[in-house]
Amino acid sequence: MIVGCFWRGCEKESSKETKAVMDTASIDQSDAKMIISRNGTVQFTTKTADDENFDFGYNAEDYVSVGDYSNVTVVKTEPEAVTNEDIQNDIENRLKTHAMWNEKKEGTVEQFDLVNMDFTGTVDGKTFQNSTGTDINIRIGSGDYCKEVEAQIIGKNIGEKITFKVTMPDDSKFSDAAGKEAEYTVTVKSVRTLPDITDDVINKLTGGKYKTVSEYEAYIKQVLQKEKEIENSLTIFEETLGQVADTFEFKGVPEQEKEGDIDIETIRKEAEEKGVEPVELVNQYEAEGKTIAYEQSTNSKTNLLILYVAQKEGITVTGADIKALKDELIEWNAFKDEEDIAENLSERQLAHAALREKVCAYIAQKAE
Known part of the structure; x- marks a missing residue:
């Protein structure tokens, strides 16, 4: 698709x-x-x-031919x-989007509980990329945030404030802290569950x-x-x-469509030329404050093809x-x-x- x-x-x-x-x-x-x-x-x-x-600001035929x-x-x-099942899943997602949770304020955190929390992580006393959050929902044990951090929260009491140390994974979400020891302070505020879907809940959800x-x-x-x-x-x-x-012949990406400071394909080519892993260059560029366009090439080409057909057909x-x-x-x-x-x-x-x-x-x- x-x-x-x-x-x-x-x-x-x-x-x-x-x-x-x-x-x-x-x-x-x-x-x-x-x-x-x-x-x-x-x-x-x-x-x-x-x-x-x-006005997209350019002629697609100048950048692609089909x-x-x-x-x-x-x-x-x-x-x-x-x-x-599609209908029920969609309604549940809407309940999540509108934060219609039942809040559990007592007990302990179990595997796969959805926990609402505040957290701060530091390396050498300094916060790092994606290391802080307030009123954040994390499915504990899912690894969606960081499995090393999530594992420390299982079994802790709801309402408890905990501090612990973990070794951060080699993950682009935490590129400036990868492989380093981080200290986290986490306040476990509640465990959240969705309410049963009733007439009253639907009435509240839809105003x-x-x-x-x-x-x-x-x-x-x-x-x-x-x-x-x-x-x-x-x-x-x-x-x-x-x-x-x-x-198809792609001749480049219009300036109007470029996202980020550098795209991942350019990084891969540069890494190959230098004989290093792409992740090393990604970490270097992010440390320099540059944004990486991970899907720019695919998105830009798709947009060009769509616009090419549209301009040909007068759409x-x-x-x-x-x-x-x-x-x-x-x-x-x-x-x-x-x-x-x-x-x-x-x-x-x-x-x-x-x-x-x-x-x-x-x-x-x-x-x-």
């Missing part, structure tokens, strides 16, 4: 339970308003009028059906918009079915381009399309609200995503 995970909100999935602070690349756009996200990342946002086309895809034959498939579980389940089913239709269109688009994959994205996408992302529980979206995605990223939906739907309509 080319971009299916975007529609499922996987960009935020890892943060629904383990909300440790992770660095992300800032996005530079001219004539943009700068905001600081809650994790400290600089983001930029602009505003395209509802009836105005978003063979003739007009006569490609792809078998049209039907979207997968939404299951009851009274939905009164019963069955009514809300029917709504969620419609939302998930739309999502599966989009994913199906993405699959058809991928198969279409797959048939002409040998004709555009307006401010109204971007607004509709924001509404969909909130409906699908990918983001809590517009403020949450603004803190994580620029208007350019949203425009690319809206264009993907349009172009993939166009290709799917032509499938036989």
Whole structure:
């Protein structure tokens, strides 16, 4: 699936339970308003009028060429059906997003408990990357944050403040502390569980918009079915381009699309030339304060292909399309609200995503 995970909100999935602070690349756009996200990342946002086309700022044909895809034959498939398990999982994720927890304030922490905590880690008395957090949810024993740290919390009392030492793993999340002894102070605040899904819970979750579980389940089913239709269109688009994959020629990445100070492919090439491991260069660049674009090449090429087809077929994205996408992302529980979206995605990223939906739907309509 080319971009299916975007529609499922996987960009935020890892943060629904383990909300440790992770660095992300800032996005530079001219004539943009700068905001600081809650994790400290600089983001930029602009505003395209509802009836105005978003200007990507370049001609995709200058950066990519694609063979003739007009006569490609792809078998049209039907979207997968939404299951009851899909519906229940989605409702549970919405309860998590809106922090509708039952709080256990007494007892001890057990393996795989979801623990709400404050923590600070230091090496030689100084904090390091991703070593501090307040009111953070961590699934203990999952390794989502750090298995060495999590192991020290099992068996501790809820409400207890503990201090311990661990050797940090060789993990890019803690690059400046990898292999070093760190001292952590952790306050175990509560163990969190989800409430049973009842009419009262649904009424509270939706602010009274939905009164019963069955009514809300029917709504969620419609939302998930739309999502599966989009994913199906993405699959058809991928198969279409797959048939002409040998004709792709990428000539570079437009300046407007570059994310981060350096991309991982460049680092791999440099590491090969110097005869060192890529992780050594990653650690070096991060220590210098540079941001690494781990998926820039893949994302940029996908965006170029989408824009190439769009410009060839006269498909555009307006401010109204971007607004509709924001509404969909909130409906699908990918983001809590517009403020949450603004803190994580620029208007350019949203425009690319809206264009993907349009172009993939166009290709799917032509499938036989």
